[in-house]
Amino acid sequence: xxxVIESPRGTCVLGxxxxxxxxxxxxxxxxxSGPGCCMQTxxxxxxxxxxxxxxxxxxxxxxxxxxxxxEVVFGGEQKLRDEIDGSIEIIEADAYFVLTxxxxxxxxxxxxxxxxxxxxxxxxxxxxxxxGFAGDSLLGYExxxxxxxxxxxxxxxxxxxxxxxxxxxxxxxxxxxxGTLEELTRILRKLGLRVNTFFSEGQGIEHVKSxxxxxxxxxxxxxxxxxxxxxxxxxxxxxxxRFPALPIGxxxxxxxxxxxxxxxxxxxxxxxxxxxxxxxxxxxxxxxxIGGLSWKRFAVVADGSAAVGITRFLADDFGxxxxxxxxxxxxxRDSDRERIEAGIRTLEFGNPPDIFFLPDHYxxxxxxxxxxxxxxxxxxxxxxxxxxxxxxxxxxxxxxVSDRLVLNRTxxxxxxxxxxxxxxxxNL
Amino acid sequence: xxxxYSGIRETRPYTYNDLGGxxxxxxxxxxxxxxxxxxxxxxxxxxxxxxxxxSALVSLEESVFVIHSPQGCSGCVTGAADGYRVGxxxxxxxxxxxxxxxxxNLDQNDIIxxxxxxxxxxxxxxxxxxxPKMIFIFTxxxxxxxxxxxxxxxxxIQPGVNAKLVPIHCDGFKSKVCASGFDAAFIAIQxxxxxxxxxxxxxxxxxxxxxxxxxxxxxxxxxxMLGLLEVKVNxxxxxxxxxxxxxxxxxxxxxxxxxVFADEFMKELDETYGIPYAHTVMPIGVRxxxxxxLGIAELIGKGDLARGYIEKEHARVLPQLExxxxxxxxxxxxxxxxxxxxxxxxxxxxxxxxxxxxxETPTYDLDAQIDxxxxxxxHKNYVIDVANMQPFEQVNLVNKxxxxxxxxxxxxxARFGIPTTHVLDPKRATMGYDGILYLGNxxxxxxxxxxxxxxxAPYARLPYKxxxxxxxxxxxxxxxx
Numbered sequence: 001x002x003x004v005i006e007s008p009r010g011t012c013v014l015g016x017x018x019x020x021x022x023x024x025x026x027x028x029x030x031x032x033s034g035p036g037c038c039m040q041t042x043x044x045x046x047x048x049x050x051x052x053x054x055x056x057x058x059x060x061x062x063x064x065x066x067x068x069x070x071e072v073v074f075g076g077e078q079k080l081r082d083e084i085d086g087s088i089e090i091i092e093a094d095a096y097f098v099l100t101x102x103x104x105x106x107x108x109x110x111x112x113x114x115x116x117x118x119x120x121x122x123x124x125x126x127x128x129x130x131x132g133f134a135g136d137s138l139l140g141y142e143x144x145x146x147x148x149x150x151x152x153x154x155x156x157x158x159x160x161x162x163x164x165x166x167x168x169x170x171x172x173x174x175x176x177x178x179g180t181l182e183e184l185t186r187i188l189r190k191l192g193l194r195v196n197t198f199f200s201e202g203q204g205i206e207h208v209k210s211x212x213x214x215x216x217x218x219x220x221x222x223x224x225x226x227x228x229x230x231x232x233x234x235x236x237x238x239x240x241x242r243f244p245a246l247p248i249g250x251x252x253x254x255x256x257x258x259x260x261x262x263x264x265x266x267x268x269x270x271x272x273x274x275x276x277x278x279x280x281x282x283x284x285x286x287x288x289x290i291g292g293l294s295w296k297r298f299a300v301v302a303d304g305s306a307a308v309g310i311t312r313f314l315a316d317d318f319g320x321x322x323x324x325x326x327x328x329x330x331x332x333r334d335s336d337r338e339r340i341e342a343g344i345r346t347l348e349f350g351n352p353p354d355i356f357f358l359p360d361h362y363x364x365x366x367x368x369x370x371x372x373x374x375x376x377x378x379x380x381x382x383x384x385x386x387x388x389x390x391x392x393x394x395x396x397x398x399x400x401v402s403d404r405l406v407l408n409r410t411x412x413x414x415x416x417x418x419x420x421x422x423x424x425x426x427n428l
Numbered sequence: 429x430x431x432x433y434s435g436i437r438e439t440r441p442y443t444y445n446d447l448g449g450x451x452x453x454x455x456x457x458x459x460x461x462x463x464x465x466x467x468x469x470x471x472x473x474x475x476x477x478x479x480x481x482x483s484a485l486v487s488l489e490e491s492v493f494v495i496h497s498p499q500g501c502s503g504c505v506t507g508a509a510d511g512y513r514v515g516x517x518x519x520x521x522x523x524x525x526x527x528x529x530x531x532x533n534l535d536q537n538d539i540i541x542x543x544x545x546x547x548x549x550x551x552x553x554x555x556x557x558x559x560p561k562m563i564f565i566f567t568x569x570x571x572x573x574x575x576x577x578x579x580x581x582x583x584x585i586q587p588g589v590n591a592k593l594v595p596i597h598c599d600g601f602k603s604k605v606c607a608s609g610f611d612a613a614f615i616a617i618q619x620x621x622x623x624x625x626x627x628x629x630x631x632x633x634x635x636x637x638x639x640x641x642x643x644x645x646x647x648x649x650x651x652x653m654l655g656l657l658e659v660k661v662n663x664x665x666x667x668x669x670x671x672x673x674x675x676x677x678x679x680x681x682x683x684x685x686x687x688v689f690a691d692e693f694m695k696e697l698d699e700t701y702g703i704p705y706a707h708t709v710m711p712i713g714v715r716x717x718x719x720x721x722l723g724i725a726e727l728i729g730k731g732d733l734a735r736g737y738i739e740k741e742h743a744r745v746l747p748q749l750e751x752x753x754x755x756x757x758x759x760x761x762x763x764x765x766x767x768x769x770x771x772x773x774x775x776x777x778x779x780x781x782x783x784x785x786x787x788e789t790p791t792y793d794l795d796a797q798i799d800x801x802x803x804x805x806x807h808k809n810y811v812i813d814v815a816n817m818q819p820f821e822q823v824n825l826v827n828k829x830x831x832x833x834x835x836x837x838x839x840x841x842a843r844f845g846i847p848t849t850h851v852l853d854p855k856r857a858t859m860g861y862d863g864i865l866y867l868g869n870x871x872x873x874x875x876x877x878x879x880x881x882x883x884x885a886p887y888a889r890l891p892y893k894x895x896x897x898x899x900x901x902x903x904x905x906x907x908x909x
Contacts, residue, residue, distance in 0.1 A: 036476020
């Protein structure tokens with residue numbers, strides 16, 4: 001169920017699925033939709049995530065049946081067949097996914113029958129039902145994982161004890177996804193692990209396939225991929241570890257490292273030596289900027305995982321005062337809401353901030369205006385307006401990020417703990 | 429306007445959107461009316477008309493924009509909103525605002541039961557939160573297919589709200605030409621915001637219609653030039669307001685900066701309100717700037733003033749072009765752009781003695797024919813690809829033609845390692861006579877500094893099979909029976 005909303009952060013299921021597919025090497029999405037969906041979904045996801053365009057197929061390079069009135073009235077299945085034929089003829093891909101827009105969804109084209117004509121001949125063409133009215137882009141992220149489990153993941157896995165899947169960080173919807181996956185992969189490798197992320201370092205279909213052989217799913221998210229975790233466990237015996245925060249800063253990252261070590265039964269001495277080495281690296285730099293950042297009373301507007309990570313880092317590692325944290329993504333399950341609240345409340349020092357769940361942009365702006373004395377607002381590009389009105393420092397860290405480029409930048413992990421401090425410095 | 433024109437561009441006579449081949453045979457076939465209607469059996473995604481309707485209006489003051497759709501149809505409005513914020517910064521606004529956009533957020537239930545309740549709720553929120561003068565309601569594929577009667581709902585709500593409600597029919601599936609969305613916006617403005625009878629004229633007032641991509645610097649330059657004709661400019665619709673929209677019907681004349689922007693609307697203003705208009709070209713390059721400026725000047729009886737200015741500017745600018753020509757003479761160019769800008773760029777490169785080898789433009793119609801005949805007089809038989817982007821055709825052609833320069837969105841052609849540039853610039857004037865010098869130097873500079881593309885090329889990953897580059901770029905364009 002969705003509600004009327006002002007300036008939503010994210011697009012539809014189609015946009016979420018497409019963002020995932022566009023981040024996997026050599027995968028070809030084929031839109032069975034009206035014209036426009038390819039641009040709307042790309043502009044609204046990667047276009048709002050530090051302005052990077054997916055390099056392979058995105059926006060107007062995405063194959064699309066561009067359904068018009070004729071298809072709406074008479075059905076578009078033949079048009080879709082032609083579109084698939086053309087895609088196979090000219091586009092180099094390890095898998096083709098047919099995605100539906102509202103148009104195909106409402107008129108009820110049977111895309112699964114059409115794709116079966118190809119998959120039954122061994123051509124990797126698969127259907128994903130993604131009409132925009134079915135939900136938002138985060139549902140799309142989860143839907144994409146369901147489809148990968150249905151069609152791609154190896155059904156007869158051979159357990160590999162040093163292989164883990166690092167998931168939960170949403171491509172583009174988390175603007176720093178690629179840098180975050182790279183940094184967490186770097187850290188996990190120090191523990192002797194091999195890491196499937198599906199999306200970073202040019203990973204592709206073969207990494208999705210081998211994910212059923214992993215020893216562990218590490219889900220870095222307060223609430224996403226619940227069903228995916230259950231399916232990996234039930235179908236392939238792959239257990240999951242949920243780390244309910246973006247590991248921003250040394251404290252959270254060390255908690256992350258220890259949690260993985262414990263779950264996999266890794267050598268404690270190895271785990272502690274990694275923690276020590278990395279924390280030493282961070283504090284070497286922190287020692288050189290003592291007093292460099294003036295004290296702040298801060299507000300946070302971010303999705304669940306980032307809200308927990310940013311609030312905890314700024315309060316516990318940096319000594320700033322949390323005032324209000326607003327979770328700006330719609331959270332549907334009470335248990336998820338409670339987990340996020342608990343994550344934000346669990347501070348080592350001082351009082352926790354007030355916590356609100358407000359996806360509507362007007363509600364967010366109005367709530368922030370109720371707080372006097374906030375001197376730093378960490379949020380998205382949408383929050384810059386209210387920061388100007390309140391005349392306070394605004395740092396754009398959460399989606400949508402529309403006014404700065406983001407390449408491999410991350411605020412997560414040990415290296416991210418340095419970047420975040422560099423970026424928060426403001427001598428105005 | 430709605431009485432005589434549906435707002436769907438492909439319903440206009442002799443309009444082709446799927447076409448490819450040599451420029452000479454195409455223009456000859458068009459002349460003989462031998463071109464066949466065609467469609468692509470394989471295509472890449474198009475821009476929909478809703479994107480254009482929203483982006484045309486999103487910088488209007490005192491407005492709330494209600495999108496009657498699922499959440500995804502707000503994807504591009506975020507991009508248009510960035511443009512609006514940057515535009516405010518360029519105009520010296522300190523407290524930069526975002527546009528107020530409310531999505532009715534249709535879901536599965538609404539698709540079955542109808543979206544009326546949510547549309548009413550969205551309009552009520554708009555009124556309560558912002559008390560705007562105008563609430564624009566944009567339809568979508570979803571609202572259109574399920575048959576929500578947005579006009580009737582708006583009419584029913586109207587007495588209870590202070591804002592003028594303006595429903596805009598821009599369902600994506602209704603047109604493959606995104607410029608239809610501009611027409612849809614103007615049809616709605618005429619129907620819901622303008623007085624229906626001719627109004628008293630304001631002396632010297634001229635409507636200047638400009639599309640989204642016009643920078644503030646270009647706006648200033650064009651307004652300055654019109655000022656030389658002793659007119660006041662009503663710049664519509666960007667950074668405009670309810671009051672400025674009302675003034676449209678009091679103008680003495682209209683003109684547009686782009687061939688496909690407000691052309692039908694200007695026709696309507698002429699027919700209903702007796703406001704004459706000049707429909708020419710985009711003022712980029714010497715020929716087009718002359719043509720555009722003379723077009724509006726002659727219309728308001730200031731032809732002599734304009735000719736005097738043009739003569740003076742030619743004397744100042746043409747000698748300076750010689751230096752640029754030396755750097756660019758004979759370079760082979762492939763151009764891809766929107767309807768207005770692609771032809772403007774094609775005319776521009778003639779100022780620098782460059783050779784056109786390929787031209788990609790979204791629509792071929794009577795207007796395009798005029799430009800193509802002119803270009804055929806200068807260049808050899810270059811390739812025309814009538815396509816709204818379709819990068820698979822573009823890379824095929826660029827790879828075969830191996831131009832020295834690509835002008836347009838560089839995302840794909842840059843990966844061949846050739847220099848790329850654009851005749852768009854957000855921070856400098858590209859229009860008018862100084863714009864010619866700026867663009868000429870920009871093009872020459874970019875050709876002389878190809879390092880980024882050159883070094884990227886060996887690592888680039890275009891998604892097409894090797895075999896595609898050997899095939900006919902237009903093999904998927906098939907006659908519609």
